[in-house]
Amino acid sequence: MLKNIIDLNIIKSDVYKMLKMRSFYWIAGVITFLNLQGILITFVLLPYIENYNPPLGFKYTSLTVIILLKDQGIINLVPVLLTCCIATIDFKTKTIRNILSRGIKRVDYYVSKVLMVFSVSFAILILRWLSVIILGSFFAEFGTIDGVFFVWLFTQIFNIFCVSCCTVAVSMLVKSNVSFLSLIWTFAYFVPIFVLSFLEPFASNDHGRMIKENVQDFFLFFLIPLSNTDDPCFFLKNIFASFVWATVSTTLGIWHFRKKEIR
Amino acid sequence: MGLVLKTSMLTKVYDGRAVVNGVNMNIQKGDIYGFIGRNGAGKTTLLRMILGLSQPTEGRIELFDNKQGLIESRKKIGSLAEQAAFYPNMTALSNLEICRIAFGGVGDKNLSLSLLRKFGFSNAVATTKKAGLFSLGLRQKLAIAIAFIGFPEFIILDEPINGLDPKATIEVRNLIKDLNKNAGVTFLISSHLLAELSKLANKYGIIEKGRLIDEFSSMELEERIEPTLMIKVDNAIRAAQVIKDIFKTQECKIINEKTVEFVGRNVTSGDINRVLNENGVLVEAISKNQIDIESYFVKVVSGSKK
Numbered sequence: 081m082l083k084n085i086i087d088l089n090i091i092k093s094d095v096y097k098m099l100k101m102r103s104f105y106w107i108a109g110v111i112t113f114l115n116l117q118g119i120l121i122t123f124v125l126l127p128y129i130e131n132y133n134p135p136l137g138f139k140y141t142s143l144t145v146i147i148l149l150k151d152q153g154i155i156n157l158v159p160v161l162l163t164c165c166i167a168t169i170d171f172k173t174k175t176i177r178n179i180l181s182r183g184i185k186r187v188d189y190y191v192s193k194v195l196m197v198f199s200v201s202f203a204i205l206i207l208r209w210l211s212v213i214i215l216g217s218f219f220a221e222f223g224t225i226d227g228v229f230f231v232w233l234f235t236q237i238f239n240i241f242c243v244s245c246c247t248v249a250v251s252m253l254v255k256s257n258v259s260f261l262s263l264i265w266t267f268a269y270f271v272p273i274f275v276l277s278f279l280e281p282f283a284s285n286d287h288g289r290m291i292k293e294n295v296q297d298f299f300l301f302f303l304i305p306l307s308n309t310d311d312p313c314f315f316l317k318n319i320f321a322s323f324v325w326a327t328v329s330t331t332l333g334i335w336h337f338r339k340k341e342i343r
Numbered sequence: 344m345g346l347v348l349k350t351s352m353l354t355k356v357y358d359g360r361a362v363v364n365g366v367n368m369n370i371q372k373g374d375i376y377g378f379i380g381r382n383g384a385g386k387t388t389l390l391r392m393i394l395g396l397s398q399p400t401e402g403r404i405e406l407f408d409n410k411q412g413l414i415e416s417r418k419k420i421g422s423l424a425e426q427a428a429f430y431p432n433m434t435a436l437s438n439l440e441i442c443r444i445a446f447g448g449v450g451d452k453n454l455s456l457s458l459l460r461k462f463g464f465s466n467a468v469a470t471t472k473k474a475g476l477f478s479l480g481l482r483q484k485l486a487i488a489i490a491f492i493g494f495p496e497f498i499i500l501d502e503p504i505n506g507l508d509p510k511a512t513i514e515v516r517n518l519i520k521d522l523n524k525n526a527g528v529t530f531l532i533s534s535h536l537l538a539e540l541s542k543l544a545n546k547y548g549i550i551e552k553g554r555l556i557d558e559f560s561s562m563e564l565e566e567r568i569e570p571t572l573m574i575k576v577d578n579a580i581r582a583a584q585v586i587k588d589i590f591k592t593q594e595c596k597i598i599n600e601k602t603v604e605f606v607g608r609n610v611t612s613g614d615i616n617r618v619l620n621e622n623g624v625l626v627e628a629i630s631k632n633q634i635d636i637e638s639y640f641v642k643v644v645s646g647s648k649k
Contacts, residue, residue: 089445096441100433101432175429182418185414341391
């Protein structure tokens with residue numbers, strides 16, 4: 081069934097397009113810089129790894145130190161956003177007409193875009209983790225890995241997938257045709273992410289902190305770092321929030337894209 | 344031969360106004376169908392519905408005798424609808440390759456390159472110059488090349504000759520004729536350049552205010568348009584009077600003091616020459632006008648206003 085809704089030709093042509101675009105190499109440079117920044121900060125923290133109190137009875141080793149990477153939420157979001165811009169460039173250049181008029185189903189086209197954005201973002205994530213693990217091996221042993229780490233890994237990968245779904249949905253909503261629905265959903269998705277996550281003074285008092293935590297629980301599902309929480313239900317809340325957002329966004333995105341006129 | 348396209352009562356309504364209204368169109372395999380209409384008549388809207396870019400409000404579209412369903416059948420269609428669409432920061436070859444891969448990856452880079460050469464692209468222009476820097480003519484040629492990629496069986500072209508120089512116009516015309524004759528490709532071409540269209544099409548459809556008001560073959564057109572004789576004489580007023588009296592017709596027009604235009608069936612140049620000579624009018628030359636689709640189109644459209 082999965083083969084019936086994925087158009088591999090679209091993914092192949094998108095990859096070819098991406099490698100031919102100069103802007104892709106600029107984006108790769110920006111992402112490499114962001115990754116290096118995160119890796120270097122972690123590199124500074126690594127010699128003092130024994131001073132950290134891991135949450136939930138967790139143990140830090142050179143493998144699991146990737147959890148310490150700073151600002152993972154924002155850094156995970158950047159490749160998704162930038163890859164999505166390349167993936168949906170067909171609307172700006174009107175080449176979407178060439179593709180859809182050749183009998184390519186709109187759902188297949190949509191799903192292929194989500195997979196393409198996720199694949200590129202996931203590849204970048206894996207590269208970052210591998211870099212930290214190799215660096216970490218100079219400071220600590222690999223050690224044993226317990227179940228919490230695998231749950232965290234799954235949560236990160238699942239979040240990347242959900243963020244890809246949401247970002248592609250918002251992009252399709254806005255680019256296929258601006259409507260009241262597309263504006264509302266874009267607002268609901270982006271404003272909490274960017275405004276609340278950077279609005280530190282918002283969390284300076286008890287009241288502000290409570291609002292921020294509640295908003296984070298339900299909106300900023302991918303920005304909560306494990307190292308900041310001792311909540312045993314953290315993973316469940318995180319996965320649930322991600323799943324709800326991805327499902328609603330994708331449903332809206334596909335519905336909107338299917339019925340809209342392509343100009 | 345089967346039907347490549349059949350529309351039944353195809354209608355599109357925007358804000359309560361029917362832009363396309365109950366169109367029944369039939370295109371046989373191997374046809375070159377000339378689709379004619381004034382600006383705003385509904386041509387592009389109809390083409391967009393056929394290509395799946397717009398949903399019809401009512402009616403039905405069948406492609407290739409509906410053997411495979413609409414979406415599968417569209418895989419066999421190439422098109423240039425509305426304006427040319429391409430990636431401006433990529434070369435012509437990259438643009439064509441992206442489309443070739445997206446449409447199933449038939450062939451390889453050499454196929455794209457050979458197609459571009461058929462449209463007059465040199466290797467240097469095709470592989471190094473960014474498409475955004477192309478002239479209007481080159482952009483149009485690239486868009487047509489994209490329509491031809493992937494060996495489609497049915498090609499829809501909306502104003503393909505706009506912006507092309509005479510040499511490019513001839514190249515495109517020859518390519519269309521070649522594909523139609525040797526590969527059996529069916530064409531639906533919408534154009535305002537009726538003289539050019541009349542060199543290609545074997546069937547026509549005229550759309551006016553969303554309705555297909557006339558559909559005919561080029562042979563039927565010859566029967567519908569009465570032949571016109573242009574007669575050069577020494578005295579046009581005397582010649583016109585003689586023709587009207589002898590042939591009992593009012594369809595004789597004085598063009599200038601030495602030229603008369605006569606529309607008449609079953610009247611040969613020899614008859615005209617003999618009659619005028621017998622009545623003292625000197626005939627210098629008689630020529631028969633080509634079948635004029637432009638004047639027929641104007642006549643049909645003007646008639647539909649009443």
